[in-house]
Amino acid sequence: MKKTITIKDVAKLAGVSISTVSRVINDSKPVTDEIKERVLEVIKETGYIPNPLARSLVTKKSQLIGVVVPEVSDTFVNEILNGIEEVAKMYDYDILLSNTYSDKEQELKSLNLLRAKQVEGIVMISWILDEKHVEFIQNSGLPATYISKTARDFDIYTVSTSNEAATFDMTDHLIGKGHKKIAFIMTSKHETILEMERLAGYKDALAKNNIEYDPSLIKYGETHYESGYENMKELLDAGIIPEAAFVTGDEAAIGAINAIFDAGYRVPEDISVAGFNDVKIAQMYRPKLTTVSQPLYDMGAVAMRMVIKLIDGEKIEEKKAELPYKIVDRESVIDRK
Amino acid sequence: MKKTITIKDVAKLAGVSISTVSRVINDSKPVTDEIKERVLEVIKETGYIPNPLARSLVTKKSQLIGVVVPEVSDTFVNEILNGIEEVAKMYDYDILLSNTYSDKEQELKSLNLLRAKQVEGIVMISWILDEKHVEFIQNSGLPATYISKTARDFDIYTVSTSNEAATFDMTDHLIGKGHKKIAFIMTSKHETILEMERLAGYKDALAKNNIEYDPSLIKYGETHYESGYENMKELLDAGIIPEAAFVTGDEAAIGAINAIFDAGYRVPEDISVAGFNDVKIAQMYRPKLTTVSQPLYDMGAVAMRMVIKLIDGEKIEEKKAELPYKIVDRESVIDRK
DNA sequence: CTGAAAGCGCTAACAA
DNA sequence: TTGTTAGCGCTTTCAG
Numbered sequence: 288m289k290k291t292i293t294i295k296d297v298a299k300l301a302g303v304s305i306s307t308v309s310r311v312i313n314d315s316k317p318v319t320d321e322i323k324e325r326v327l328e329v330i331k332e333t334g335y336i337p338n339p340l341a342r343s344l345v346t347k348k349s350q351l352i353g354v355v356v357p358e359v360s361d362t363f364v365n366e367i368l369n370g371i372e373e374v375a376k377m378y379d380y381d382i383l384l385s386n387t388y389s390d391k392e393q394e395l396k397s398l399n400l401l402r403a404k405q406v407e408g409i410v411m412i413s414w415i416l417d418e419k420h421v422e423f424i425q426n427s428g429l430p431a432t433y434i435s436k437t438a439r440d441f442d443i444y445t446v447s448t449s450n451e452a453a454t455f456d457m458t459d460h461l462i463g464k465g466h467k468k469i470a471f472i473m474t475s476k477h478e479t480i481l482e483m484e485r486l487a488g489y490k491d492a493l494a495k496n497n498i499e500y501d502p503s504l505i506k507y508g509e510t511h512y513e514s515g516y517e518n519m520k521e522l523l524d525a526g527i528i529p530e531a532a533f534v535t536g537d538e539a540a541i542g543a544i545n546a547i548f549d550a551g552y553r554v555p556e557d558i559s560v561a562g563f564n565d566v567k568i569a570q571m572y573r574p575k576l577t578t579v580s581q582p583l584y585d586m587g588a589v590a591m592r593m594v595i596k597l598i599d600g601e602k603i604e605e606k607k608a609e610l611p612y613k614i615v616d617r618e619s620v621i622d623r624k
Numbered sequence: 625m626k627k628t629i630t631i632k633d634v635a636k637l638a639g640v641s642i643s644t645v646s647r648v649i650n651d652s653k654p655v656t657d658e659i660k661e662r663v664l665e666v667i668k669e670t671g672y673i674p675n676p677l678a679r680s681l682v683t684k685k686s687q688l689i690g691v692v693v694p695e696v697s698d699t700f701v702n703e704i705l706n707g708i709e710e711v712a713k714m715y716d717y718d719i720l721l722s723n724t725y726s727d728k729e730q731e732l733k734s735l736n737l738l739r740a741k742q743v744e745g746i747v748m749i750s751w752i753l754d755e756k757h758v759e760f761i762q763n764s765g766l767p768a769t770y771i772s773k774t775a776r777d778f779d780i781y782t783v784s785t786s787n788e789a790a791t792f793d794m795t796d797h798l799i800g801k802g803h804k805k806i807a808f809i810m811t812s813k814h815e816t817i818l819e820m821e822r823l824a825g826y827k828d829a830l831a832k833n834n835i836e837y838d839p840s841l842i843k844y845g846e847t848h849y850e851s852g853y854e855n856m857k858e859l860l861d862a863g864i865i866p867e868a869a870f871v872t873g874d875e876a877a878i879g880a881i882n883a884i885f886d887a888g889y890r891v892p893e894d895i896s897v898a899g900f901n902d903v904k905i906a907q908m909y910r911p912k913l914t915t916v917s918q919p920l921y922d923m924g925a926v927a928m929r930m931v932i933k934l935i936d937g938e939k940i941e942e943k944k945a946e947l948p949y950k951i952v953d954r955e956s957v958i959d960r961k
Numbered sequence: 962c963t964g965a966a967a968g969c970g971c972t973a974a975c976a977a
Numbered sequence: 978t979t980g981t982t983a984g985c986g987c988t989t990t991c992a993g
Contacts, residue, residue, distance in 0.1 A: 293970055304980045309972060316973095317978065336740040340686065341970035344677050345985045360706060360904075365697050372696075372723060381741065384721060386709065403673040404718070512908050541908055548910060568905060571849050571878055573885060630986055641964045646988060653989095654962060678986030682969045967990080976981075 292333050301329040312337055343405060352380045352594060353401030353409045357389040361510060362538065362566040363583065364412060367434060370587025371410055378595050380407075391417055402427055408594035410434065410587075415479050416441060430597030432590045437480040444597070446590045446608040450481065453579045453612045454488030457533055457561055460614050462496045465623030466531035466559060469493075472518045472543060474510040474536035474563075482507065485535060503527060508539065515539025519546035528552070531559035531620065537566040537578055544572075544619065555621035565615055574618035581612050629670050638666040649674055680742065689717045689931060690738030690746045694726040698847060699875065699903040700920065701749060704771060707924025708747055715932050717744075728754055739764055745931035747771065747924075752816050753778060767934030769927045774817040781934070783927045783945040787818065790916045790949045791825030794870055794898055797951050799833045802960030803868035803896060806830075809855045809880060811847040811873035811900075819844065822872060840864060845876065852876025856883035865889070868896035868957065874903040874915055881909075881956065892958035902952055911955035918949050 298305040303322060310316045311326045318326075329335070343349045354371055356364045375382050383404055385397035394413065398420060401409060408430040411420075416433060421441050424431045432444040461469055471489050475481040486505070493500050506522065508514035515534050522529070523546065532547075534540035540562030544554045554560055554574060562569060565580035589608050596603055635642040640659060647653045648663045655663075666672070680686045691708055693701045705721075712719050720741055722734035731750065735757060738746060745767040748757075753772050758780055761768045769781040798806050808826050812818040823842070830837050843859065845851035852871050859866070860883065869884075871877035877899030881891045891897050891911060899906060902917035926945050933940055 295970080305971080306973085306980060306982095307978090310979090313972080319978065322979085336736075338681075338742065338970050339740060340677050340681050340742055341985090342972075343985090344675075344681055344970080344987090345972045347985080349677070359709075360702050362699075365702070369697055381720060383718060399673070403676060405675065405677055512904075538908075545908070545910060567849075568908070571875075571882070571905070572909065573882060632986080642987080643964060643966095643989080644962090647963085650988080656962065659963085675986050678969090679988075680969090681971090681986080682988045684969080962993105964993085965991090967988105969987090971985085972983105974981105974983085977979080 291338075292335050294335075294337065297326065297329050297333060297335050300333065301326045347405075349405040349407055350380055351383050351404065351406045352591070353383045353385065353397075353404070353406035354411075355385045355387055355394065355397045355401065355409065356412045357387055357414065358510075359384065359386050362568065363510065363536070363564050366566065366583035367412060367587035367590075370584040370589075371591045372587075373584075374588045374591035374595070380595070387413075389414070391420075394420055395423065398423055398427075402429065408598050410590050410594055414475060415481050430594050432593045432597070434586055434590050437484065440480075442606070444593055444603065444606050446586050446593070446610060448581050448586075448610050448612040451484040451488040453563070453581075454485045454533075454535070455492045456488075456612075456614055457563070457579050458489050458492035459495065460616075461531050461533060461559065461561060461620065462492060462498065464531075464559070464620060466529075467498055468501075468504065468530045470504045470506070470519075470522055470527070470529035470532040472506040472508060472515060472522075472532055472534040472539065474508055474514065474534070474539050476509075477507045489533070504529060510536045510539055512538045512542040515542030516546045517542075519543035520550070523547070523550045523552075529558060530623065531561065533561045533563075535563040537562040537564045537569045537576060540576060540578070540619075541568065541572050544574075555619050559620040561620055569615075569617075577617045577620040578615055579612050580615045582610050586610055628675075629672050631672075631674065634663065634666050634670060634672050637670065638663045686742040686744055687717055688720050688741065688743045689928070690720045690722065690734075690741070690743035691748075692722045692724055692731065692734045692738065692746065693749045694724055694751065696721065696723050699905065700847065700873070700901050703903065703920035704749060704924035704927075707921040707926075708928045709924075710921075711925045711928035711932070717932070724750075726751070728757075731757055732760065735760055735764075739766065745935050747927050747931055751812065752818055767931050769930045769934070771923055771927050774821065779943070781930055781940065781943050783923050783930070783947060785918050785923075785947050785949040788821040788825040790900070790918075791822045791870075791872070792829045793825075793949075794900070794916050794951055795826050795829035796832065797953075798868045798870060798896065798898060798957065799829060799835065801868075801896070801957060804835055805838075805841065805867045807841045807843070807856075807859055807864070807866035807869040809843040809845060809852060809859075809869055809871040809876065811845055811851065811871070811876050813846075814844045826870070841866060847873045847876055849875045849879040852879030853883045854879075856880035857887070860884070860887045860889075866895060867960065868898065870898045870900075872900040874899040874901045874906045874913060877913060877915070877956075878905065878909050881911075892956050896957040896960075898957055906952075906954075914954045914957040915952055916949050917952045919947050923947055 294305050298308045387393040412434045436450040506518040508518045562576045562578035565578045569576040635645045724730040749771045773787040843855040845855045871880050899913045899915035902915045906913040
């Protein structure tokens with residue numbers, strides 16, 4: 288173990304007081320050039336690094352921002368994370384990452400933990416916002432932004448894309464391609480706000496096109512591959528063969544496609560499949576996935592930028608940043624007309 | 625802003641000294657039950673959380689472990705990370721993540737940064753170990769482990785799988801399936817240790833089976849999808865149509881498969897393709913990828929466990945943990961015999 | 962078993 | 978411009 292060298296050592300070696308040293312490292316106050324140089328010299332020689340812990344303790348600034356995510360290994364989350372990280376680095380913040388596995392209990396724990404760790408702000412990715420958490424964060428007085436699909440009803444800083452509108456558009460797009468019997472496989476559970484909004488979008492599109500709503504075409508699940516596979520398989524096993532399936536997540540959509548393959552059908556010739564998010568694999572997979580593209584990276588970047596502004600006490604005009612989505616038409620949806 | 629409540633407040637409210645409060649939160653010394661309860665009561669009421677910064681400052685333990693990775697969004701890295709995180713959480717450590725984009729310069733910076741942040745140990749994932757970095761870490765006296773494919777020559781704590789043996793085995797496996805003209809697409813650049821080891825494995829397998837080595841079948845690249853696609857495309861465009869392609873990374877392998885598709889060939893009927901790593905998508909993709917499976921999660925877990933042992937001053941018998949790999953035979957390789 | 966006091970490494974008044 | 982000093986919130990001797 289190496290003895291760690293402190294500000295005192297530097298001061299002694301340079302023959303000045305510790306405050307002077309402090310001043311040169313932060314250049315917070317003027318210091319004579321000559322002395323400054325001498326101190327810098329010593330710092331270089333000794334390889335001294337200020338202890339950020341001690342510094343944080345007094346300044347109450349940790350240069351840490353807490354990021355809570357439902358699941359790091361989810362590619363969707365991953366791409367948002369890239370945006371978050373980039374901006375954090377740009378402003379010299381470090382990130383404390385907390386994985387909640389979409390567990391509400393764990394989410395609260397993470398929040399607590401992060402607060403304890405003295406983070407200066409929080410970015411939270413959560414499909415479904417919980418009143419309790421919002422309250423918790425607001426009580427803590429910490430600057431925070433949410434990346435979510437269901438933040439509309441809260442008076443908080445959010446970045447999102449319009450979930451309902453996107454669902455509507457994709458459904459409408461599918462109908463436009465001549466599909467009528469459209470399975471709707473959600474990557475969210477029953478009775479959540481997310482589900483309600485999506486279902487509303489789906490139903491509205493149906494209604495607009497005079498197609499009757501058929502509940503047996505609806506499935507609830509999760510974002511991962513297996514969930515999509517299972518749900519589609521259940522449909523097929525039940526003898527329900529849709530013309531198209533709209534799965535609200537790309538990984539799950541690919542799962543669905545594989546289930547279709549395994550049941551002996553072709554995609555898109557027999558059944559078209561559309562996804563949501565436009566994650567990397569959407570382009571890697573064959574057939575390339577038709578999906579709703581969201582500016583994932585940007586969402587992360589914007590959210591992070593917002594908390595930093597909040598930390599710095601800058602004003603933000605608009606609490607809700609709604610980023611644009613778009614339909615990306617690739618190979619997994621066929622034109623039936 | 626809420627006034628944060630400190631140990632002093634708790635002490636006053638409970639009518640005891642701060643040392644007593646400290647004792648009950650750490651239960652480091654015996655405290656009368658009655659008093660203990662009173663203090664606990666106050667803590668609950670006030671929602672007091674000890675400031676870890678202050679604590680770390682005196683104990684010199686940050687409960688932080690630095691993890692430096694080449695690229696978080698790489699699925700390979702991601703799965704290792706899961707193992708790392710799980711173990712960290714188990715032992716109550718937090719993780720400070722640093723992304724280097726495989727840049728040697730950045731790697732050194734990250735290391736410095738982490739050290740400054742007072743991490744107690746380091747886990748580093750790096751394909752190619754650099755003498756400088758190893759030296760840096762060793763000088764810092766920080767407990768560290770490396771997850772790497774090329775750590776053999778250093779006297780450091782490493783977890784890895786045998787790169788050369790795995791390459792040999794897969795090549796041999798391909799040959800066993802009746803392939804002779806086997807393209808070898810590496811996800812590493814020319815003139816790296818990694819490349820040399822892999823090439824050695826490949827050549828040895830060829831030699832063992834009396835197949836002549838053909839340099840025009842060899843390509844160098846990177847781990848990502850695009851790189852695999854490009855390399856395969858170049859081969860095909862040059863009129864070189866192998867019977868099989870061994871790509872030393874799954875994402876790149878899928879890229880290669882797509883290049884083959886786009887050129888109008890079938891996989892595996894026309895060209896077999898094998899990958900390396902057995903990342904999640906290897907099973908999601910169709911045809912399912914034949915690949916070398918490495919216990920990614922375990923590698924992360926083992927590495928993390930090692931640093932923690934190191935931090936705790938426990939002895940570790942073996943500096944090199946070499947984890948087993950295995951050939952996973954799925955659908956992307958056909959039997960030609 | 963409990964309290965007083967020192968001190969972790971640093972910043973920020975306050976004097977000089 | 979510089980040094981002295983008082984903390985930041987906590988743990989840990991050291992007395993009692």
